[in-house]
Amino acid sequence: MTRSLRVDKNGLRKGPWNKEEDDKLRAYIKRYGHWNWREIPRFAGVSRCGKSCRLRWMNYLRPDIKHGNFTKEEDDLIMKMHNKIGNKWAKIAAELPGRSDNEIKNYWNTNLKKQAKIDQNYPKNMHLETKNQSNFTNSLVESSGLGDNNEVEALWASLSSSEVSFASTHEYPYVTISSPSSSQTCSNDYDDGNFWTDPFFADLDVMVNNVVMAPSDSDEFMWSTMELYSQYHSKFMI
DNA sequence: AAGGGCAACAACCGCCACCTT
DNA sequence: CAAGGTGGCGGTTGTTGCCCT
Numbered sequence: 001m002t003r004s005l006r007v008d009k010n011g012l013r014k015g016p017w018n019k020e021e022d023d024k025l026r027a028y029i030k031r032y033g034h035w036n037w038r039e040i041p042r043f044a045g046v047s048r049c050g051k052s053c054r055l056r057w058m059n060y061l062r063p064d065i066k067h068g069n070f071t072k073e074e075d076d077l078i079m080k081m082h083n084k085i086g087n088k089w090a091k092i093a094a095e096l097p098g099r100s101d102n103e104i105k106n107y108w109n110t111n112l113k114k115q116a117k118i119d120q121n122y123p124k125n126m127h128l129e130t131k132n133q134s135n136f137t138n139s140l141v142e143s144s145g146l147g148d149n150n151e152v153e154a155l156w157a158s159l160s161s162s163e164v165s166f167a168s169t170h171e172y173p174y175v176t177i178s179s180p181s182s183s184q185t186c187s188n189d190y191d192d193g194n195f196w197t198d199p200f201f202a203d204l205d206v207m208v209n210n211v212v213m214a215p216s217d218s219d220e221f222m223w224s225t226m227e228l229y230s231q232y233h234s235k236f237m238i
Numbered sequence: 239a240a241g242g243g244c245a246a247c248a249a250c251c252g253c254c255a256c257c258t259t
Numbered sequence: 260c261a262a263g264g265t266g267g268c269g270g271t272t273g274t275t276g277c278c279c280t
Contacts, residue, residue: 058267
């Protein structure tokens with residue numbers, strides 16, 4: 001399941017590692033540590049680039065690395081964190097001792113992504129305009145961070161053209177917002193703003209008080225919008 | 239048995255942030 | 260402050276194995 005072995009123009013091997021290379025690298029790092037990845041292959045006696053050595057060590061040779069099937073607990077944690085922070089594999093890996101970011105990324109792409117897609121269709125989609133907007137915006141003014149009813153109404157109106165769905169997967173609620181060319185999912189227990197990504201915002205052209213907001217550059221906008229959806233979720237969904 | 243399609247995953251590549259000089 | 264080096268990250272690719280027809 002790996003690439004075929006080849007040698008590049010500098011004489012460096014590419015492709016699958018053999019046992020001898022693994023043993024040399026493992027032995028060297030065990031004894032001297034990894035002080036400089038670019039120099040390590042020369043000292044360890046392997047014809048690989050430093051980057052390749054680092055990858056091999058981090059994903060396979062580290063003594064604390066765990067191989068084998070993911071547990072249900074690990075699945076849940078990956079799903080939860082992915083809902084929350086998106087494709088931040090290194091951050092997710094930091095919460096899963098013994099798992100590498102590469103392994104988690106592969107696992108997500110081959111297993112969990114499909115599961116997540118299925119979950120997002122549950123329980124149903126709905127359109128914002130079907131709800132009682134005025135009552136809701138009144139209750140939002142204070143908590144949303146927006147200035148007054150007009151601002152909330154304006155934001156609301158501009159978002160109404162997008163399809164918004166609310167759903168829960170396991171114990172982690174999330175909100176999915178679909179626009180014509182992209183979709184974005186985020187968790188309600190937000191404490192990290194990075195899950196709002198540019199493609200979604202770039203597509204929305206949100207107007208507040210006749211000013212086009214630049215969402216990807218505006219933390220205030222981000223928090224306000226998140227609060228809006230969070231409040232909406234808790235108010236109308238059981 | 240053959241082969242086509244898909245899944246799995248190790249490894250590569252390009253980009254970026256950070257550090258050092 | 261700028262430039263170059265390095266490590267880390269995330270997206271993507273390439274190959275093998277498995278399953279289905």
